[in-house]
Each structure stands twice: as structure tokens, then as C-alpha cells.
Amino acid sequence: MGSPPRTLFRKIWDAHAIMPLQDGDWLLSIDRHLVNEVTSPQAFEGLRNAGRRVRRPDATIAVADHNVPTDRRDGPIEDPASRLQVETLEQNVTEFQVPYVPLTDPAQGIVHVIGPELGLTLPGMTIVCGDSHTSTHGAFGALAFGIGTSEVEHVLATQALRQKPAKSFLVQVDNVLAPGVTAKDLVLAIIGTLGTAGATGHVIEYAGPGIEALDMAGRMTVCNMSIEAGARAGLIAPDEVAFAWLEGRPMTPKGEDFERAKDQWRALRSDSGAQYDRAVRIDASTVVPMVTWGTSPEAVITIGSPVPDPADLNPSARAQAAAMLDYMGLKPGQSLDDLPIDMVFIGSCTNGRIEDLRMAAKVVKGRRVAQNVRALVVPGSGAVKAQAEEEGLAQIFLQAGFEWREAGCSMCLGMNPDRLAPGQRCAATSNRNFEGRQGPGGRTHLMSPPMAAAAAIHGRIVDVRKA
Ligand SMILES: CC(C)[C@H](C(=O)O)[C@@H](O)C(=O)O
Numbered sequence: 001m002g003s004p005p006r007t008l009f010r011k012i013w014d015a016h017a018i019m020p021l022q023d024g025d026w027l028l029s030i031d032r033h034l035v036n037e038v039t040s041p042q043a044f045e046g047l048r049n050a051g052r053r054v055r056r057p058d059a060t061i062a063v064a065d066h067n068v069p070t071d072r073r074d075g076p077i078e079d080p081a082s083r084l085q086v087e088t089l090e091q092n093v094t095e096f097q098v099p100y101v102p103l104t105d106p107a108q109g110i111v112h113v114i115g116p117e118l119g120l121t122l123p124g125m126t127i128v129c130g131d132s133h134t135s136t137h138g139a140f141g142a143l144a145f146g147i148g149t150s151e152v153e154h155v156l157a158t159q160a161l162r163q164k165p166a167k168s169f170l171v172q173v174d175n176v177l178a179p180g181v182t183a184k185d186l187v188l189a190i191i192g193t194l195g196t197a198g199a200t201g202h203v204i205e206y207a208g209p210g211i212e213a214l215d216m217a218g219r220m221t222v223c224n225m226s227i228e229a230g231a232r233a234g235l236i237a238p239d240e241v242a243f244a245w246l247e248g249r250p251m252t253p254k255g256e257d258f259e260r261a262k263d264q265w266r267a268l269r270s271d272s273g274a275q276y277d278r279a280v281r282i283d284a285s286t287v288v289p290m291v292t293w294g295t296s297p298e299a300v301i302t303i304g305s306p307v308p309d310p311a312d313l314n315p316s317a318r319a320q321a322a323a324m325l326d327y328m329g330l331k332p333g334q335s336l337d338d339l340p341i342d343m344v345f346i347g348s349c350t351n352g353r354i355e356d357l358r359m360a361a362k363v364v365k366g367r368r369v370a371q372n373v374r375a376l377v378v379p380g381s382g383a384v385k386a387q388a389e390e391e392g393l394a395q396i397f398l399q400a401g402f403e404w405r406e407a408g409c410s411m412c413l414g415m416n417p418d419r420l421a422p423g424q425r426c427a428a429t430s431n432r433n434f435e436g437r438q439g440p441g442g443r444t445h446l447m448s449p450p451m452a453a454a455a456a457i458h459g460r461i462v463d464v465r466k467a
């Protein structure tokens, strides 16, 4: 008798579990720690007060992304609160000798975009960051999750973390997506099915032909938004597509070492017969372009179908739906098709990669952004920006009337100058549509890059398959 079949999650967990602690917690070793300017100041302050050092600077990397203006890279940041966060990070990385990607570095970008790009994200690793969308890195078969500031301090000091083992959740995706339908639509459909609390306490493993057919950018989009279904992390077994993507990145193993690493990485898949705590099946071929109508990612519908009428809902859901419609300036039962918009935001750690910009540029090519619409393309990293410029995508966007920006979180959340004015309606490729997320009173409709591009051209939300 061999050992019982294990899930991919269990394999990575077992390989990193140091020792059991009280209350079912374990001490887990951490391979990579990504640090941003938002959740690290108190953590470094804690180290300083305790006279501690960073235990593994070589396993740590810091970058500023949330508070970074995207219109230019020279000169000081104007907003005092943003400037303070970025300068504090810069002082801390100097004092604690943590590797840092400066704002002026061509590799700067959103931490979840640059981690994989630099080869810092590798299969089988445990990766943490003081940011919920750390789940993105699970696309490479890494167990990657967001942590709070006190945990950031703990990992800085010890390179280990106290954790409860998560439950496992299989999302099996049968068949493949139809033309014009993207990984973003798939994950929005999954969140619509599970709900924002549907995967609470679980690590979601995505598997099946619909996942295998996705490129790495698509897999990252799916894992990125796992957190919006309440999951602790998202995971996809790494395959040849992942290995090819990783080969030759600055920090990936080279030559023979890469071959050896691949041999080990091939074992990073759930054994047949492995048991999951929960499982659902999704048919990818039935997914169509999705758009959110409310102020939660689960408030999502297929383009063309009506937004809910609170009167049709059960009493517990009624008040919330009515409040969401009111905030969003929508009428019960209306369609989102043809709804006028004011802004378009193409970017974020969900959809700010080169593949996303290619999909958007394909829709935009040779056309013009509608009058009265302001449209931003914000590459997820300096590398994405450079690549897009080299491929002529930047030119396509600029000629169409888009603004072409420097890398950062930008309008994904209102921590920097890229914000909606109250009441403005935005077609956004980001991952959260909470009240005020893109600026106080702003109204966010989440969608795919091609859908956002089509909205920019038409000045309205439209079905990209017909636009
Ligand atoms: C500011 C940061 C801590 C936050 C997160 O944890 O995800 C942000 O990135 C977000 O997307 O809301």
C-alpha cells in the first residue's frame, strides 16, 4: 500500500509544514515574501522596535504599486499620504537591506505582475504578500496567499508563518471557452455561481480542459479573483505551458537546473483519487461575456440579461439588491447592454498583462474612443509597457484616443490620482466593484479587456462579440 492520494494543496503544504502548534495551527515555512508600501510600514516598525533584522532578505522583494502616480515617473509624488508610504518603504528597504524595485526601474510594476515576470514565482513554492490578490501566483502551482500586517512582520522576522490548513475545493472546468469569451468571463461566472463567500476557508484548485487551454495570463486572471469568491488561494497544477512561460526569466533556474526543476514540478498535481472537501463543475463552453451590475463581484450577469428586480428576490436579498442598484444608478430589470459610460480602465493585477492588452488592442485597432469617454490603459508592469510599445499596441491605443500610462495599480483603487468623480460610471478590467473603490461615489462595472475596449469605442457597454 502506497501513501493515500493527496491534492496539490496538500503536497505543497506537507512540504512546508515545520511543526504543529496549538489549536490546529501549523508553522509553515515561506519561500517568497513580496512586500508593498501599503501593508509593510508597521511591520518594519515592529522589527525596529524589537531590534530584529529581516531573516531572509534574499527571499524577500519590495515594490511600491498602489500609491504610485501613473502619469509620470519623475519628481516627487504630490499627494502627501502616498508620498509618505512610498518614502517609508524606501527607507525601510535600505535600513533592512531588502531588495527593492525602485519606481524608476524598468521592472517596476504591480507586485503580482512582476513576481512571475522576474521568475520569483515558481511552482511548489509558498508565497505570501500583505495583499489579498497574492492568490494570482497560484497559476504557477505555488501556494500563494495574502497576509495581514502583523503576519508580514512575522514572516520578515522568521520566514515562517502560523497557519491553519485550508480545506480543498475543486473547480473542474469542462470544455473550452468560445471565441470572444475570456478567462475574466470564466472567473466572473464562477464567482457568480459560488458567491463571494462560497469558497471561504478553502483553497480552490482549478482543473480540467477549460483551464489547461488558458494561457498563463488567463490562469493568473482566474487565480487572482479566487479571493473574490472568499477563497484563501487559487491553484492550478503547473504544466508545460507554465514551464515554457517561466523559462529564461531572470530568477528561474538555468540550463540543467531548469530541467531538474521541471522534473520535480511535474509531480505538482493532485493524485488521482485525491479527496476534496468540495467540488463543482463548470462548462466553459456555456460561458458568455459577463458584466457586474452591483457593488460586489458576485453581482454579475451575462451581457444582455436584465439586472435583478429586487421585487422578485427573497426578502433577505431584496434590500441589498435595491441598495446596490440605487448606488449604481440602475433601474430594476434594466439591461446593461447600451448603458452609457464615462470612463474605461484597462489594467490591474487581474488584466494588466501583455496578453490582456493584445486582446483589447485587437478590438480598438483603427477605431476611436467615443466622445465624452476618457479611457486609460495602464500596463501592469514596466516590462508589459515596453513590450506593448515594441509590438505597436501602445500606438494603437494612443491613436484611438486612449491615455497610455506608467505601471501601477492606478484606477483599480483610489489610492493614487487615477480616480472616478462621484457618479461617474466606469468599464473596468479590475477585480473589485465595491462602493467607492475607484473613488467616492464612483460606479464600477467589471468586465474583460475586450469588453472594456468595446465599451470605450462605443461609449456604452456592449457585447464585444457583436461590436
Ligand atoms: C491595499 C491592499 C492591502 C489591498 C488588498 O489586500 O488586496 C488592495 O490591493 C486591494 O486590491 O484591495
Ligand code: SF4
Binding pocket: 065, 066, 110, 112, 131, 133, 348, 349, 350, 408, 409, 412, 413, 430, 431
Ligand atoms: S491592481 Fe488592484 S487588486 Fe491588484 S494589488 Fe493593486 S489595488 Fe490590489
